[in-house]
Amino acid sequence: MASVQISNVRKVYGNDVVALHDITLTIEDGEFFVLVGPSGCGKSTLLRMIAGLEEISAGDIFIGDTRINDIPPKNRDVAMVFQNYALYPHMTVFENMSFALKHKKVPKAEIRERVEEAARILELDELLQRKPHALSGGQRQRVAVGRAMVRNPNVFLFDEPLSNLDAKLRMQMRVEISRLHKQLQTTIIYVTHDQVEAMTMGSRIVVLQEGRLQQVDTPYNLYRRPANLFVAGFIGSPAMNFFSGGLSGDSGAFAAGEAQLALPAEVAAALAKLPGGKGTIGVRPEHIYPAGSRNGEPDDAIYKVTVDVLEPVGSDAYVYFDLGGCHCCMRVDPSQGLEAFAAGNTIQVAFDQRHISLFHPESGADSGPDSGLRVPTGEEG
Amino acid sequence: MIRAILKGLFYLVLAGAAATFLYPFIWMVLGTLKPEVEIAGLKLWPSTFTLESYRAVFSKIPVGRAFFNSMLVSTLVTASVLLLSSITGYALSRLTFKGRDIIFGLLLFTMMLPFQITLIPMYVLMVKFHWIDTYQALIVPAMVSAFAILIFRQSFKTIPGDLIDSARLDGCGELEILFRIIWPLSKPALITVGILTFVNTWNDVLWPIIVIRDQSMMTMPQMVALYAVGGQAEAQVGNILAAATLLAVPIIIAYLIFQKYFIESMATSGLKG
Numbered sequence: 001m002a003s004v005q006i007s008n009v010r011k012v013y014g015n016d017v018v019a020l021h022d023i024t025l026t027i028e029d030g031e032f033f034v035l036v037g038p039s040g041c042g043k044s045t046l047l048r049m050i051a052g053l054e055e056i057s058a059g060d061i062f063i064g065d066t067r068i069n070d071i072p073p074k075n076r077d078v079a080m081v082f083q084n085y086a087l088y089p090h091m092t093v094f095e096n097m098s099f100a101l102k103h104k105k106v107p108k109a110e111i112r113e114r115v116e117e118a119a120r121i122l123e124l125d126e127l128l129q130r131k132p133h134a135l136s137g138g139q140r141q142r143v144a145v146g147r148a149m150v151r152n153p154n155v156f157l158f159d160e161p162l163s164n165l166d167a168k169l170r171m172q173m174r175v176e177i178s179r180l181h182k183q184l185q186t187t188i189i190y191v192t193h194d195q196v197e198a199m200t201m202g203s204r205i206v207v208l209q210e211g212r213l214q215q216v217d218t219p220y221n222l223y224r225r226p227a228n229l230f231v232a233g234f235i236g237s238p239a240m241n242f243f244s245g246g247l248s249g250d251s252g253a254f255a256a257g258e259a260q261l262a263l264p265a266e267v268a269a270a271l272a273k274l275p276g277g278k279g280t281i282g283v284r285p286e287h288i289y290p291a292g293s294r295n296g297e298p299d300d301a302i303y304k305v306t307v308d309v310l311e312p313v314g315s316d317a318y319v320y321f322d323l324g325g326c327h328c329c330m331r332v333d334p335s336q337g338l339e340a341f342a343a344g345n346t347i348q349v350a351f352d353q354r355h356i357s358l359f360h361p362e363s364g365a366d367s368g369p370d371s372g373l374r375v376p377t378g379e380e381g
Numbered sequence: 382m383i384r385a386i387l388k389g390l391f392y393l394v395l396a397g398a399a400a401t402f403l404y405p406f407i408w409m410v411l412g413t414l415k416p417e418v419e420i421a422g423l424k425l426w427p428s429t430f431t432l433e434s435y436r437a438v439f440s441k442i443p444v445g446r447a448f449f450n451s452m453l454v455s456t457l458v459t460a461s462v463l464l465l466s467s468i469t470g471y472a473l474s475r476l477t478f479k480g481r482d483i484i485f486g487l488l489l490f491t492m493m494l495p496f497q498i499t500l501i502p503m504y505v506l507m508v509k510f511h512w513i514d515t516y517q518a519l520i521v522p523a524m525v526s527a528f529a530i531l532i533f534r535q536s537f538k539t540i541p542g543d544l545i546d547s548a549r550l551d552g553c554g555e556l557e558i559l560f561r562i563i564w565p566l567s568k569p570a571l572i573t574v575g576i577l578t579f580v581n582t583w584n585d586v587l588w589p590i591i592v593i594r595d596q597s598m599m600t601m602p603q604m605v606a607l608y609a610v611g612g613q614a615e616a617q618v619g620n621i622l623a624a625a626t627l628l629a630v631p632i633i634i635a636y637l638i639f640q641k642y643f644i645e646s647m648a649t650s651g652l653k654g
Contacts, residue, residue, distance in 0.1 A: 053546050074552040086543035090565040100551035 002064035002077075002154040002187060003029040004050065009059035011045050011211070019045045020211045022059070027189060027204075032181050034202030035191045038234070042211040043191045047157050050189060051080050063154055074103075079148035080157040084164060085140045087132040087147070093119075094128040097147045111150075118146040121180070138169045145180070158190040162197065174200060195235050199223070207231050229364035232282050232357060238318055238329040240282040240357070245324065247277035254281060256324030262301035264353045266369040271358055274367055282357035285318060288330040290340070291348035299350035310341045317341070321349075406629075413623040420618045434619035435627075441613050441620075444627060446597055447604040452631070454519045454600060455582040461524040462578045463571060469525065470533025471559045475545060485534070488527045500591070507592050518592040519600070523582060529574045536570035537563055572642035580632050601628050 004027040011020040020042045027033045035043040048054040050061055052073030061068050068076050079100075087096050094115055101111045119125045122142045132140055141161060148156055158177070162170045178201050181188055192198055198205050199219040207214040207222065207230070215227040226232035232240045245256035252268040254261040261281070263271065271279050291302045305321040305328075312318075317334045319341045320327060330349055332341060340347060358368040412420050413434045415427035438444060472478075473485050503522055512518040540563060548558045564571065589603040599607070605624040607613070 048546075051546075051550060053549065073546075073550045078550070080547070080550050082543040082547060084541060084543055086541065086547040088544065088548075088562060103552035 003027060003031075003062075004033075004155060004187060004189065005060075005062040006046070006050075007060045007062070009046070009049065009061060010057045011042065011049065011054065012057040018211055020049075023213055024059075025206060025213070025216065027187060030185045030187055032178070032188045032190065032201060032203045034198040034205045035189065035208060036193065036195055036198040036202075036205055036234075037208035037214075039193060040210075041208040043193075043208050044159055046208075047080075047159055047189060047191045050076075050155070051078055051157050052076050077154040078157055079151045079153035079155075080159065081141075081144045081148050081161045083160040085132070085144045087140060087143055089132050092129050092131055093124060093135070093143050096132070096143060097128075097150050100147070100151050114150045114152075115146075118149045121149070121183070122146045122176075137165050138173065141165060141173055142176075145177070149180075149184070154187065156186055156188045158188065160192055161190075162192075163194075170197075177201065195237065199235070207234060209234075225366065226282075226357065227366050229280060229282075229359045232359070236284060238285050238331075240284050241288065241326050241328045242280050242282050242359075243324045243326050244278075244280045244361070246279065246361075247271055256281075256326070259303065259324030261303075261324060261351070262353070264300075264356065267356050267358050270367060270369045274358075274361060276361070278361040279367060280359040280361065280364070282359065283351050284355065285329040285331040287352040287355040288328065288349055289352065290330075290332060291350045293336070300353045302348050302350050304346060304348055307341050307343050307345045307347060309343055310338060312338060319347075321347075323349075409622050410626055413619060413626050415619065417617055417619045420622075434617070434623035437617065437620045438608070438623045438627065442604050442608050442624070443596065444601075444604070444624075447599050447601045448627075450516075450519075450598060451583055451601040454516065455579050457516075457520050458523045458582045459575055459579045461520070462526050462529050463575055465525045466529035466574065467533045467537075467564070467567075467571070468556075468559065469530045470537055471555070471563065473530065474534045474537040475542075475558075476555070488530055492527045492531070496587075500587075504591055513592055514595040514598050516598070519589060522588075523578075526574075526578065529578065532570055532574055533567070536567050540566055569642050572639050576635060576639055579635060583632060 004025075006023055006025040006027075009020060009023045010018065012018050023046060035046060037043050045054055049056050050063075050068075052068070052071065056069050063076060063078070088099065091099065097115045097118060098111045101114065106114075115128070116125070119128055122145060124139070124142055124146055127135060127139060127143070132143070135143065141164075144161065161177075162173050165173060174197060177188075177190075190197075190201060199222075202219060204216060205219055205222055206216045209230050215222060215231045217225070217227075222231065222235050226235060226240075229242070233242070243254065243256035243259075243261060245254055245261075247253075247268065248255035248260055251260075252263060252265065254263050254268075254271070263281070267281070271277055271281075291299050303323055305323050307319055307321050308327070309320040310317060311320065312334055315334075317332050317338055319330045319332055321330070322328070332338070356368075357366065359365065360367045408425065411425055411427060414430045414432070416429060416431055416433070419427060473481060473488075507513055507518045507522075510517070512521070544562060544566075545558055548562045553561065583600075584602055585600075586602045586606050589600045590606070593599050593603065596604075605628050608624055609621045
């Protein structure tokens, strides 16, 4: 096990295509660290640089105390699980799992012991003599994990390992990998574009966009205190609702399109400090609710809207409507009945004033009061 | 009913086409077993079987030695082409280095040059190296093939890059990646190149005729060509056919063994035979 230190790392392709801009990160020993971002953000490139499969254009990477920039992949003591499993098709499961150990000239008895132990943990005992083509997607993925496990590496690298699995299997494997991490306590660096995977598995997450680091934090903080518009929009499904506009006279209201949105006094004060009193406010779908639905609590402001689409997804339902130039999404509880939210109906909605984020009009940076949005310190929803 | 008749007709046409291809070969083989006087006749089956033509061939030319020479040269050339061309194909498909695409372009260019253009410079080289009448003259110029490099490059490009990265992380060097991961996954390409190289080398007449004069160094096709047109066959068609049959046998055996892979590879690579 070891920590990983990434210091001012850059990746430049050719002369001018910059894939990563001065990335600096510290991944603690035993941490489950997730790199997340949209396609092309540079997350896999960074992972491959740690593995030694991509050259480092500038900066340093340390595993433990060792600078690994010039160390070949095989000597970095890292094991990688690839998106498409990368199992050797001409070898059996046992041969696949033991390949690296044979290469290291580990004694045969020890190889057998280590492979059988990994196979037992991953429930692959019965499949050791099969070839990859005779396995299901989930089994192949487990073999790929087992192949990395038997090497007892300092760091596990996972490159979108669940992307090729169906939704059910993906959820199952998510739990298995998390359990495995608890068991092995090895440092894991995990790349995904799926923010649900990132939120459920990572002890810390880094969000990347166009090769730039956007925010590094725990899943909870990332969701509650997004550092900028990009993170706020990327983390959370459905995404946060954004309203662009500015302060409307001295009323303290926020003018967004034709709508006048009420703001809490601290947010309005913070907005007043932004250039021209302009900014973007963000409200998550679960912080918009049908007016009058909070038991006994008064609504701060009520907006009349027309339902565009109703999207029931089982445990929740999402109601879409237009308000203040934003195609908004509101989460509702289907057990309370959905008849009122049929498309075309006019409904009244209100915002939970405790959960309104504010972002800078140009940089998109979090500009809410108290050096961020007014984040609740407790666990209230 | 009509469909069944059409299908029958279709198979009949195909059988006729197959017979057209096979007939000359069958005629040649049976011709070697006929008395000389019957060969010119229309009858395919001999009235009496005789091995006289083969006896004549074996008594007049050193078939055993020529067979050995051909086998040695074809085997070594094939092994060398498989080894060296696959290494080059791997470098051109999987490694990044300056000038890679230029080198590939040059290789493609050499494929466009007819052999007759390089024939004289090559001969001059052989003379300068003092390789005339040696195995080196037959083997060294054919040790790498641009065509084989092209086939390997294209075939290796289809292997997922993650497999190669995975092997690299597992501790393999480039040659180990090639021989332990890529070769086992490229059997059809290897067999296609192997068969084509072996057949081309085995059948080559022009180059051996130019660089080999010593009868003990001659290859089978060279020997058979000289035997047929050089007067030793004494205008006996049976003898010429027997020599030609002996020449074709190893190729047919090789094809029968590897035909499954050969056809598979032709189908997947879109190559024509």
